[in-house]
Amino acid sequence: xxxxxxxxxxxxxxxxxxxxxxxxxxxxxxxxxxxxxxxxxxxxxxxxxxxxxxxxxxxxxxxxxxxxxxxxxxxxxxxxxxxxxxxxxxxxxxxxxxxxxxxxxxxxxxxxxxxxxxxxxxxxxxxxxxxxxxxxxxxxxxxxxxxxxxxxxxxxxxxxxxxxxxxxxxxxxxxxxxxxxxxxxxxxxxxxxxxxxxxxxxxxxxxxxxxxxxxxxxxxxxxxxxxxxxxxxxxxxxxxxxxxxxxxxxxxxxxxxxxxxxxxxxxxxxxxxxxxxxxxxxxxxxxxxxxxxxxxxxxxxxxxxxxxxxxxxxxxxxxxxxxxxxxxxxxxxxxxxxxxxxxxxxxxxxxxxxxxxxxxxxxxxxxxxxxxxxxxxxxxxxxxxxxxxxxxxxxxxxxxxxxxxxxxxxxxxxxxxxxxxxxxxxxxxxxxxxxxxxxxxxxxxxxxxxxxxxxxxxxxxxxxxxxxxxxxxxxxxxxxxxxxxxxxxxxxxxxxxxxxxxxxxxxxxxxxxxxxxxxxxxxxxxxxxxxxxxxxxxxxxxxxxxxxxxxxxxxxxxxxx
Numbered sequence: 001x002x003x004x005x006x007x008x009x010x011x012x013x014x015x016x017x018x019x020x021x022x023x024x025x026x027x028x029x030x031x032x033x034x035x036x037x038x039x040x041x042x043x044x045x046x047x048x049x050x051x052x053x054x055x056x057x058x059x060x061x062x063x064x065x066x067x068x069x070x071x072x073x074x075x076x077x078x079x080x081x082x083x084x085x086x087x088x089x090x091x092x093x094x095x096x097x098x099x100x101x102x103x104x105x106x107x108x109x110x111x112x113x114x115x116x117x118x119x120x121x122x123x124x125x126x127x128x129x130x131x132x133x134x135x136x137x138x139x140x141x142x143x144x145x146x147x148x149x150x151x152x153x154x155x156x157x158x159x160x161x162x163x164x165x166x167x168x169x170x171x172x173x174x175x176x177x178x179x180x181x182x183x184x185x186x187x188x189x190x191x192x193x194x195x196x197x198x199x200x201x202x203x204x205x206x207x208x209x210x211x212x213x214x215x216x217x218x219x220x221x222x223x224x225x226x227x228x229x230x231x232x233x234x235x236x237x238x239x240x241x242x243x244x245x246x247x248x249x250x251x252x253x254x255x256x257x258x259x260x261x262x263x264x265x266x267x268x269x270x271x272x273x274x275x276x277x278x279x280x281x282x283x284x285x286x287x288x289x290x291x292x293x294x295x296x297x298x299x300x301x302x303x304x305x306x307x308x309x310x311x312x313x314x315x316x317x318x319x320x321x322x323x324x325x326x327x328x329x330x331x332x333x334x335x336x337x338x339x340x341x342x343x344x345x346x347x348x349x350x351x352x353x354x355x356x357x358x359x360x361x362x363x364x365x366x367x368x369x370x371x372x373x374x375x376x377x378x379x380x381x382x383x384x385x386x387x388x389x390x391x392x393x394x395x396x397x398x399x400x401x402x403x404x405x406x407x408x409x410x411x412x413x414x415x416x417x418x419x420x421x422x423x424x425x426x427x428x429x430x431x432x433x434x435x436x437x438x439x440x441x442x443x444x445x446x447x448x449x450x451x452x453x454x455x456x457x458x459x460x461x462x463x464x465x466x467x468x469x470x471x472x473x474x475x476x477x478x479x480x481x482x483x484x485x486x487x488x489x490x491x492x493x494x495x496x497x498x499x500x501x502x503x504x505x506x507x508x509x510x511x512x513x514x515x516x517x518x519x520x521x522x523x524x525x526x527x528x529x530x531x532x533x534x535x536x537x538x539x540x541x542x543x544x545x546x547x548x549x550x551x552x553x554x555x556x557x558x559x560x561x
Contacts, residue, residue, distance in 0.1 A: 019259030021287035021535035023561050027240045028538075031252050031261035031268050033403075034431050035220070035245050039207075040198035041171035042124050042131050045479070046435055047453060047549070048267055052243060054551040055225055056107075056208035060098055062168045062552055063455050065544040069166055073112060073209070073232075075099040077165050087160055093141065094160045100151040105230040106174050107213040108206030114145040114153035116172035123173060123182055128189050130440075130476045135461055135468075136169045162500045163457075168548065177206050189475060211236040211555035221245060237558040247402045247430075253277060256288075256533065263288075264533040266543060266550060270405035271333050274531035287536050295545040296345040297453040297528040301397075302439065303521055305483045307446050309395065314375040316520035320361040322368035322420045328412055329526055332405070340524035342513050343463075347545070348456045349502075350509040357510050359517040368420045379421045386421035394423040396445030398438065401428040406449060409525070439481045440470040448481065451528065453547045457505070460512060461493050464521075484521035537561060 022028055034048035041057055044050060060074040071077060078084030078096040085096035104112040123129055124137035131137065141158045145151075157164045177197055185191030197204050203214050211231045216224040225241040244261050246252055249270050255261045269277065278290035303310050303319075310316060325339045341360060344351045352358060369379070377386040377393045386393040397414070399406045407428070414424045427445075429438060438444050452463065462468050466485040468478030489512055496508040516522075530543045532550070540556035 018257055018284070018286065021537060022262035023535065023537040023559050025238050025559050027242065028238050028263070028557070028559065029242045029244055029261045031246050031255055031264045032243050033245075033247055033249055033252070034267050034400075035247070036223075037432055037436060038193060038196070038199050039202050039214070040173075040193060040196045041169075042120060042129070042137075042173065043193045043196070043198075046431065047547075048431075050547075051265060051267055051549045051551055052214075052223055052225075054210070054549040055212045055241065055554050056210040056214060056228070057171060058104075058210045059168050059171045060100075061166065063166075063544070063546060063548050065542040065550070065553070067456065067546075069168075073100055073104050073172075075101055079165060085165065088156075092160060094157045094164050096155045096157070096165065098153045098155055100153065101232050102151065103232045104151075104209060105232065106176075106206045107208045107228045107230055109230050110174070110176055110206060111151070112172060112209050113150040114143055115150065116175050117153060117170070118143040119175040119179065119182075120171060120173040123178075123186075123192065126186060126192070127473070127475050128186065129192050130190060134477050136167055139164070139167060140170065159498055161497045162505065163459075163497075172209070174206050177204065212241060231555070234555055236555045238554075241554070249273060249402070249404045262535055263538065266530045266532045269531055269533060270403075271337060271529060271531055272405065274533065275334060275336065277533060288533050289536055289538075291530075291532045291534060291541075291543055293530045293543040293545045294345075294347055295453065295528055295530040295543075296348060296455065296458075296547070297451050297530065298340055298343050298345065299451045299525045299528055300340065300343065300449070301523040301525065302444070302448045302450075302482045303523065304442050304444060304446055304448070305485075305521060306442055307395070309393065310446060312375050313519060314371045315377070315393075316523075317361070318368040318371040318375070318420065319417065319422070320520060320523055321364045321371065322422070323413060323416050323523070323525075324363040325525065326363065328409065331412070332408060333526075337529065338527045340526050342517050342524055343452070343460065343522065344509070344513060345527050348458075350457060350506055350513075352510050352513065358513050361517075365420055372420065372422075377421070384418070384421060385423050392423060393421065394425065395447060397424045397426050397447045397449070398434065398444045399428050399449040400431045400434050402430070410449065440476050440479075442470075442481060442483060447523075449525075455546045455548065457509075458547075459493065459497055460509075460516075461497070464512070464516070465490055465493050482521040484519075486515055486519065489515050535559065 036049035036052055037046050038044055039053055058072040061069055062072050064070050085094055100112055121137050121140055124131050139158055141156045144154045181195055182192055185195050202217050212225040213228040215226045223243045227236045246255055252264050252268055274290055281288050303316055329337050329339055376388045379386050410426050417424050439448050462479040468480040469483050470476040470478045492508050492512050496505055499505045530545055534541050537559045539558050539560055543550055
């Protein structure tokens with residue numbers, strides 16, 4: 001299952017008045033701090049893109065805010081128990097029948113059919129296409145159907161995996177539109193994604209099958225969405241949605257108060273801003289609700305394991321020991337976030353904080369200094385920094401530009417590391433640049449800070465398996481941006497994927513956590529809570545706390561006085 005990159009990154013307003021919150025279904029203006037990169041559902045990796053796409057696109061299944069798997073384009077979820085799925089005779093594969101809803105159509109009225117899923121499978125399999133997590137698609141060996149029943153699809157899965165029916169990110173492509181683009185550019189590296197209609201003309205009729213369709217895209221400003229008259233489900237109640245890009249988190253409140261926007265999405269206020277605004281809502285009787293939900297979002301720092309300095313695990317361990325994460329949480333988040341000890345959230349069944357099962361790194365400048373000494377990095381009393389063979393211990397630290405919280409965290413960490421003799425140089429980039437090339441091509445130097453958001457019991461294959469190290473050879477696909485390689489971890493991931501016993505899966509997952517915490521390919525920072533600010537008149541809004549956006553239910557939203 002795909003992990004999504006999360007950032008909380010411009011519109012400036014001069015007024016700071018208390019405009020009334022939206023109470024009309026004519027229009028809803030949503031503030032978002034991250035610009036999308038490509039609305040093609042195979043290519044997108046950023047949370048902002050998924051946030052928008054979830055208004056216009058649907059898959060076979062999804063995870064509800066209640067944590068339950070539910071249908072979208074499918075009539076029913078196939079399982080071994082309901083006999084819609086079965087093991088192959090050799091037990092190595094699963095064959096499942098997916099029935100697409102009879103009235104599921106693209107926004108030009110063409111039916112959504114098995115051929116659209118098969119076409120997506122073909123595109124995703126190409127080494128010339130940069131797909132964030134190809135395993136979402138390569139888990140499916142083939143799709144077949146009878147031309148007389150084009151909505152009855154037989155999926156044959158590459159392996160008999162326990163979560164075969166949870167591929168919510170296996171999204172169809174409109175073959176009747178995209179086939180021509182594919183035929184023309186399929187042999188060029190990154191040719192298809194650059195020339196996809198989703199990228200070139202995203203308002204083209206027929207690209208979407210969800211409750212809304214895109215009517216206008218103005219890069220750097222906004223995206224406008226209107227109801228899709230061919231949507232299979234209940235007609236959306238809000239007549240127009242405008243998603244406004246406001247990259248600087250510090251300007252969101254002013255935009256909200258002035259009426260430039262009606263609400264702040266979950267990709268908007270930083271946690272501390274939401275806490276402060278909640279107090280203002282109460283003291284000023286503002287017409288908004290500040291909503292909080294513990295989530296599986298994991299703020300962390302990728303370490304570039306191709307960097308000669310960071311190849312040494314002692315240096316990596318020292319960097320973690322040098323951080324007072326408890327103080328960071330207390331100072332920046334009023335103690336209301338939780339320190340991360342690894343990549344699995346406390347609300348996930350696979351979580352453990354047992355020191356017998358994982359390695360913990362309590363704050364210790366002494367231990368950090370000892371490890372750096374052992375690694376050969378000696379402290380120079382003249383400038384307070386460390387040197388080895390005449391070279392200074394200096395690392396570049398990057399994140400998404402304009403994110404006030406992240407930039408504050410950077411400054412805090414820079415000071416912590418300097419106190420043990422490590423020089424850290426900050427260099428940030430806009431999100432589209434940072435995620436388009438810098439992270440996946442490991443051009444971030446030493447450290448890259450951002451967040452992953454996933455779902456419970458999410459396989460770490462995309463970020464830890466060595467086959468998912470992005471490279472020119474694989475079209476920069478995969479999300480192992482650290483270039484982490486551990487053959488034992490690869491083997492355990494293979495086992496966990498095919499283990500149908502939940503207790504055994506948990507044990508395997510925690511075995512991976514032992515390697516993860518021992519070898520430190522990533523510095524865990526904290527687990528985030530999802531936050532959003534909505535008008536009190538907005539009904540049907542629910543924060544999910546996982547990687548599937550709240551906009552997955554946008555047809556249920558309405559504004560009522």
